[in-house]
Amino acid sequence: MKGTASKQTGFSIVEGVLAILVVLALGATSFAVYQRIKSSSTTTDAASNPNQSTNQQPVTTAPAPTVTYLTIKEWSVKLPLSDSIKDAYYTFEGSNSGSDGLPNTAWLGLTSLNCTGCNISTTGPTDTNKPIGSIFRVLPTDRDPVTGSLYTQQYPNGVTIGSYYYGYAPWENKSCASATTLQSIDTAFSAAAKSTATATTN
Amino acid sequence: MQKYFLQTSHRLPVLLIALAAALVIPFISLPEIARADINNTRADAFGTDELAGASWLDGAGVVIKSNGSSAGDHSPITNNSVNGINSGEEWQCVEMVNRLYLTQGWTTANWSGDGNTLINNVPSGLTAQTDGSISYLHPGDVLTLDGGPAGTGHAGIINSVGSTIQIVNQNTVAVYSSASLQSGTSFGAGNADIDMSGWATYTVQTVVHAPQVRLGALTTTPSYLAKQNSYDNNPWVTINNDSTVTQGIQSGSLTAVVNNGALWVKQGSLSSSWVTEMNSGVAKAAIFDNYGTNTMRIGYLSTSGSFFVKEGISGTWTDEYDGVSAGYLAGSRIGVLTSSGAFLVKDGTLGASWTTLYTSGVSQGVVSSNLVGMMLSGSFYVKQGSLSNPWTDEYDGAVTGQLSDLGYITPIRIGVIDNLGNLYVKEGSLTATWTTIYNGVVSQAVLSGNLIGVQTGGTYLVKQGSLGASWVTENTGINNITLWTPN
Numbered sequence: 001m002k003g004t005a006s007k008q009t010g011f012s013i014v015e016g017v018l019a020i021l022v023v024l025a026l027g028a029t030s031f032a033v034y035q036r037i038k039s040s041s042t043t044t045d046a047a048s049n050p051n052q053s054t055n056q057q058p059v060t061t062a063p064a065p066t067v068t069y070l071t072i073k074e075w076s077v078k079l080p081l082s083d084s085i086k087d088a089y090y091t092f093e094g095s096n097s098g099s100d101g102l103p104n105t106a107w108l109g110l111t112s113l114n115c116t117g118c119n120i121s122t123t124g125p126t127d128t129n130k131p132i133g134s135i136f137r138v139l140p141t142d143r144d145p146v147t148g149s150l151y152t153q154q155y156p157n158g159v160t161i162g163s164y165y166y167g168y169a170p171w172e173n174k175s176c177a178s179a180t181t182l183q184s185i186d187t188a189f190s191a192a193a194k195s196t197a198t199a200t201t202n
Numbered sequence: 203m204q205k206y207f208l209q210t211s212h213r214l215p216v217l218l219i220a221l222a223a224a225l226v227i228p229f230i231s232l233p234e235i236a237r238a239d240i241n242n243t244r245a246d247a248f249g250t251d252e253l254a255g256a257s258w259l260d261g262a263g264v265v266i267k268s269n270g271s272s273a274g275d276h277s278p279i280t281n282n283s284v285n286g287i288n289s290g291e292e293w294q295c296v297e298m299v300n301r302l303y304l305t306q307g308w309t310t311a312n313w314s315g316d317g318n319t320l321i322n323n324v325p326s327g328l329t330a331q332t333d334g335s336i337s338y339l340h341p342g343d344v345l346t347l348d349g350g351p352a353g354t355g356h357a358g359i360i361n362s363v364g365s366t367i368q369i370v371n372q373n374t375v376a377v378y379s380s381a382s383l384q385s386g387t388s389f390g391a392g393n394a395d396i397d398m399s400g401w402a403t404y405t406v407q408t409v410v411h412a413p414q415v416r417l418g419a420l421t422t423t424p425s426y427l428a429k430q431n432s433y434d435n436n437p438w439v440t441i442n443n444d445s446t447v448t449q450g451i452q453s454g455s456l457t458a459v460v461n462n463g464a465l466w467v468k469q470g471s472l473s474s475s476w477v478t479e480m481n482s483g484v485a486k487a488a489i490f491d492n493y494g495t496n497t498m499r500i501g502y503l504s505t506s507g508s509f510f511v512k513e514g515i516s517g518t519w520t521d522e523y524d525g526v527s528a529g530y531l532a533g534s535r536i537g538v539l540t541s542s543g544a545f546l547v548k549d550g551t552l553g554a555s556w557t558t559l560y561t562s563g564v565s566q567g568v569v570s571s572n573l574v575g576m577m578l579s580g581s582f583y584v585k586q587g588s589l590s591n592p593w594t595d596e597y598d599g600a601v602t603g604q605l606s607d608l609g610y611i612t613p614i615r616i617g618v619i620d621n622l623g624n625l626y627v628k629e630g631s632l633t634a635t636w637t638t639i640y641n642g643v644v645s646q647a648v649l650s651g652n653l654i655g656v657q658t659g660g661t662y663l664v665k666q667g668s669l670g671a672s673w674v675t676e677n678t679g680i681n682n683i684t685l686w687t688p689n
Contacts, residue, residue, distance in 0.1 A: 094334075104400070127322075136403050145375055145379060147273045147352075169349075
């Protein structure tokens, strides 16, 4: 059994104040760095390139530090791409049209998975090549014609910009990578869809 | 007596309450009352009749049922059947497709799959075209889609084809949906790409074509009538009722008439517009189309005895042969019977070389894509395959002969009308056994795939399917018949 008479080991008031100041200083520095990176990334938007195909929009990367975007110029929106989906591209081949007559579904692929059954670069979805998923654009009041659910509820990973809701719909039954990998890719695209933003087009 | 009545001042409020109760109580006591809202089947009870079969596909549809409030399975899962054949899970989209096709006799067994996997199990005899490579579309065709939240896609039935395409669906919110062709694509170019407006996250996958039939009849009036599709509820359509019409023909998507010496052709719907292919000087016409299997060809025999052929509606005429009494088109083959009784056939381009099959004495030539036949001194001779193959004497004592070898599911057929007017047909090979198809005076017989048509005493009879199938009286007051099917 230990003795009952113990030495005082806690912070003094002064020490406590100092510890708080250290934490505050670190926080302020981190915030300043974050703001600087954020400011830099919006200016390195890999947006529209008028020479690129309308059906497949390769991703343009800018010198680091950057945020890579997938710009869907037909809709004037862009999605920030994390590292795991930085080689994303889209095609409107096989898309149906929305209320404004524009394609309503941008099928998504990853160049790195093109050779394993997810190459939708020229044909859109086929039996042998399935997309990773799609970014779709609908009115917030639109419903899935089969389930009857609002797209906004059926695919909550999205955001409303102006009159349209932009969401991510994973393609079921794809097998061009391990289930774990595909799940992480879906998660990354979902996050990207939630961060969809207006893109400036020339 | 007065004590049994309410006071006047109380009567009105009580009656109003009673009326309100009468209106509300049925909805409280009967929450599952079946009501059909074809624009929101999800609000209807599982199994509700949404659309009667008589209300679509020109009356040849099947009942569209509600799958209830959700698109998924209902427990316990029950399968429906048609004449004992499983049509699939009630009331999924694929069940309706199966029920229609089984009811129409277009399939004879369950067509298994989800909406997006039906394409992997297309029944024998049906043909599919991938979206973006579609060359024709007809009511009754199956449209399949991939994608969607469940990953099982969807399947519906084409109900009408025009500037917009109407689709009838089961297990969707709305029974009807519409589509159109993507800009820059067309059936004529064989690259039609269907756009299902509003179906975000889905993609049109394929069209599986229903078997098609077209019948034509030149009446004694005269006028030219036609009807299409294998379901019998389709009415005859007056194609041309000018008293000067002398010939009408059906082949694939083409309809042609010779009217007052002019050749008019229309493509697609029976109600589409005429194209004047030749203004005058046409004695008789020949057309061939098999929905893209071979190049579409249009031909005419001029009143001066020359046979001209062109490829496509807007092609250029080629004078194929002069001194001709009859011209024939089938597949990649062109045939002519000369005024002197020689029978010549070419296979390939319009400029291909002629092969003389017989030099004189031929009274009738018959050309199909892989068979040729001729009537010579009362006998019908046929050769199969290469034009240089030997003739087989098929029947002695015949008046005319007919051939068919373009059916997707029907073996070759050879038919003859004998001196007494009886019709005999053999199926499968040149040496098959003859079957008596019609005992009596047959004025004209036509074979196409699994169809046999005869004109006897002005009555137009057709049988579809096996050689032993029953006759259906199609029309009366007829003096010339034509028919076509890809099957």
